[in-house]
Amino acid sequence: MPDDRINSFTQGPDETGRFGIFGGRFVSETLMPLILELQEEYEKAKTDESFWAQMDDLWEHYVGRPSPLYYAERMTEHLGGAKIYFKRDELNHTGAHKINNVLGQILLARRMGKNRIIAETGAGQHGVATATVCAKFGLKCVVYMGAHDVERQKPNVFRMKLLGAEVIPVTSGRGTLKDAMNDAMRDWVTNVRDTFYCIGTVAGPHPYPAMVRDFQSIIGTEAKAQMLKAEGRLPDIITAAIGGGSNAMGLFYPFLDDPSVRIIGVEAGGKGVDETMQHCASLTGGRPGVLHGNRTYLLQDDDGQILEGFSISAGLDYPGIGPEHAWLHDTGRAEYVSITDKEALEAFKLCTELEGIIPALEPCHALAHVMKIAPDLPAETLICMNMCGRGDKDIFTVAKHLGVEL
Amino acid sequence: MTRIDSCFERLRGEGKKAFVAYVMAGDPDYERSRDIVLKLPEAGVDIIELGLPFTDPMADGPTIQRAGQRALENGQTLEKTLQIVRELRKQDDRTPVVMMGYYNPIYSRGVDRFLAEAKEAGIDGLIIVDLPPEEDDELCLPAQEAGLNFIRLATPTTDSKRLPAVLKNTSGFVYYVSITGITGAAAAEAVDVAPDVARIKEATDLPVVVGFGIRSPEAAESIAAVADGCVVGSAIVSEIGAGKSADEVAAFVATLAEGAHRA
Numbered sequence: 001m002p003d004d005r006i007n008s009f010t011q012g013p014d015e016t017g018r019f020g021i022f023g024g025r026f027v028s029e030t031l032m033p034l035i036l037e038l039q040e041e042y043e044k045a046k047t048d049e050s051f052w053a054q055m056d057d058l059w060e061h062y063v064g065r066p067s068p069l070y071y072a073e074r075m076t077e078h079l080g081g082a083k084i085y086f087k088r089d090e091l092n093h094t095g096a097h098k099i100n101n102v103l104g105q106i107l108l109a110r111r112m113g114k115n116r117i118i119a120e121t122g123a124g125q126h127g128v129a130t131a132t133v134c135a136k137f138g139l140k141c142v143v144y145m146g147a148h149d150v151e152r153q154k155p156n157v158f159r160m161k162l163l164g165a166e167v168i169p170v171t172s173g174r175g176t177l178k179d180a181m182n183d184a185m186r187d188w189v190t191n192v193r194d195t196f197y198c199i200g201t202v203a204g205p206h207p208y209p210a211m212v213r214d215f216q217s218i219i220g221t222e223a224k225a226q227m228l229k230a231e232g233r234l235p236d237i238i239t240a241a242i243g244g245g246s247n248a249m250g251l252f253y254p255f256l257d258d259p260s261v262r263i264i265g266v267e268a269g270g271k272g273v274d275e276t277m278q279h280c281a282s283l284t285g286g287r288p289g290v291l292h293g294n295r296t297y298l299l300q301d302d303d304g305q306i307l308e309g310f311s312i313s314a315g316l317d318y319p320g321i322g323p324e325h326a327w328l329h330d331t332g333r334a335e336y337v338s339i340t341d342k343e344a345l346e347a348f349k350l351c352t353e354l355e356g357i358i359p360a361l362e363p364c365h366a367l368a369h370v371m372k373i374a375p376d377l378p379a380e381t382l383i384c385m386n387m388c389g390r391g392d393k394d395i396f397t398v399a400k401h402l403g404v405e406l
Numbered sequence: 407m408t409r410i411d412s413c414f415e416r417l418r419g420e421g422k423k424a425f426v427a428y429v430m431a432g433d434p435d436y437e438r439s440r441d442i443v444l445k446l447p448e449a450g451v452d453i454i455e456l457g458l459p460f461t462d463p464m465a466d467g468p469t470i471q472r473a474g475q476r477a478l479e480n481g482q483t484l485e486k487t488l489q490i491v492r493e494l495r496k497q498d499d500r501t502p503v504v505m506m507g508y509y510n511p512i513y514s515r516g517v518d519r520f521l522a523e524a525k526e527a528g529i530d531g532l533i534i535v536d537l538p539p540e541e542d543d544e545l546c547l548p549a550q551e552a553g554l555n556f557i558r559l560a561t562p563t564t565d566s567k568r569l570p571a572v573l574k575n576t577s578g579f580v581y582y583v584s585i586t587g588i589t590g591a592a593a594a595e596a597v598d599v600a601p602d603v604a605r606i607k608e609a610t611d612l613p614v615v616v617g618f619g620i621r622s623p624e625a626a627e628s629i630a631a632v633a634d635g636c637v638v639g640s641a642i643v644s645e646i647g648a649g650k651s652a653d654e655v656a657a658f659v660a661t662l663a664e665g666a667h668r669a
Contacts, residue, residue: 016540024540024541027536028464028538028561029560029561029572030559030561030563030583030587031563032538032563033565172471173461173462178462182464185464186466189586189588190586190587190588190591192563192586193563289510290508290510291510292462292464293536303484303485303514304484304513304515305459305478305511
């Protein structure tokens, strides 16, 4: 199948940035020339060995890659079914997968001569990663963060400030990730000549979805080699949590043309995917629309107005999803399910107690789905779940939900 | 020939520049918004730009963001926005109406259905901020086919190499965004704008109208003087946001129109 390029799932996007009907370049004219310039620069960098040599060096010595593939033995025993592995991207420098992508974009920004970096952040992990790499390279960094998220992710806000970034609380809309992205785009359109917008997920106008996927696919490339080494074969199921979908796309992409591998994306179900719309499950509860530069599945009302997402996890609190996921969903190559806040919290507790790993609330959604399916699967079934972030930042949220006073 | 084409032809005959006024449909609510729109032609407005509210107006500053929020909170919908135009057409069949907004509410409605309804309601042109020439197949080409003008934004970052692509499927007029930024932000200076307008006019026979950063009758006059007209949006929307009556808003708009018409 990998030799059959016509039927390959890895050939997208086309030259207009489309994955099927999804993706595209829905931005204002002011930004369009810059997006074309970025695309050109990225195409050059992609085939430039010195660019990837620099990335490999930074990934190894600065981020700490490769991240381990870890057999979760007690979790496996407890669930009594499939064999469960964690891809440990929470062990990366800055505590999540976000830095994989930030390094790539910052190197590109330097090639383009842009010395002011802006970013949006939800949970703060992408903001921290961007502030970190900006500190390392001596670049000015401005992070837009919803005022609501600034409140529930205080440790990360402080971290960004320590790293020298300016954190701007966004009060427009309801003050979450979507609104932070709007304000970042407003900044970009105003300061287009000296500013690089470092987008944290596989969304936005082309070439961002493909570019971020390429930088994150180090996760899946490593996991594949590690699984072959550990078990002598590919995993049967790979799974990851999805907000915008960057850690999932990074894990999934290198496996898209391996038909034996079942791919499951896990969206944030919030209080439950029903008519009250208290969730962020764009694929399960949304329909195609255009926002933030791309066409994808969106939570929206009958009149095309965008709805706010709702989740215990600030990192998944986004009413859209990367366009490549939308396409993988429609083609049926990947399946997408949702997990509620309550189920994610149970996974958080179990993982902490059984494995001595305090996971971020984002991957807890993927883990909760593993907890649902693993018991009914045979022992020889191999599951690889992306542990995309560590939970230090979430202990206050978790304490609140458990009714504990810190 | 659309109402927009006729409007510029008439203004040329009179030796006048076009004054374009932007208001958000449904701001602060349907009735008051309708009353304001109905008074605009008499206040001297040559072209009405009617904002289509959207939850995520990425190219707009706080003034217009808040106007959209007010409208949406008070129940404004695409259907009600079309209804305002129908009301206007009952008493005015001459003043062009350009709908300005973002693509998703239109995409959600269905492009063909929307175009038929817009045409029927009496809309003459569309300015859709997040549809650059690269996405012309989405709405621009179907709109022109349906007999609506598709008015493109040109910006300070639209260089000479790119300009032909921007102008290619544009009709009605070209909207030159005088600054890199969002609506209601920095002030535009005629001395900076003039060379850009001249550059665009060299490449097209269409009228060039300048918007963004024009807040006073004096600014309207000086900017209109170096172009075929000017747009004022946030300054008017601020008055509406401050709770002014339809008559007060119309009186303010009249001072801006006089400024532009002095040019």
